[in-house]
Amino acid sequence: MRHWICCAAIVILSGCSLLPVREVKIPIAVPCVSQVPVRPESALDTLPVETSLFDAMRAFMDDRDRLTSHAETLEALLEACR
Numbered sequence: 001m002r003h004w005i006c007c008a009a010i011v012i013l014s015g016c017s018l019l020p021v022r023e024v025k026i027p028i029a030v031p032c033v034s035q036v037p038v039r040p041e042s043a044l045d046t047l048p049v050e051t052s053l054f055d056a057m058r059a060f061m062d063d064r065d066r067l068t069s070h071a072e073t074l075e076a077l078l079e080a081c082r
Contacts, residue, residue, distance in 0.1 A: 036077075
């Protein structure tokens with residue numbers, strides 16, 4: 001008797017797997033950028049007025065590299081939002 005009850009339960013439960021699966025897409029508002037990176041400080045602005053031209057150019061080149069890196073980071077964050 002138990003055998004028949006188990007078989008009946010298996011047949012009934014296996015019928016549930018024959019139902020079609022529907023995928024429902026619901027738009028959810030999620031911010032694409034959690035934190036905006038802080039702009040790097042300028043080394044050129046912190047130099048004293050009597051700084052040599054060589055040191056000023058070196059600070060300018062460092063600033064340029066930092067700002068280029070910062071811009072690339074911002075572009076990557078914006079690209080992820082598309």
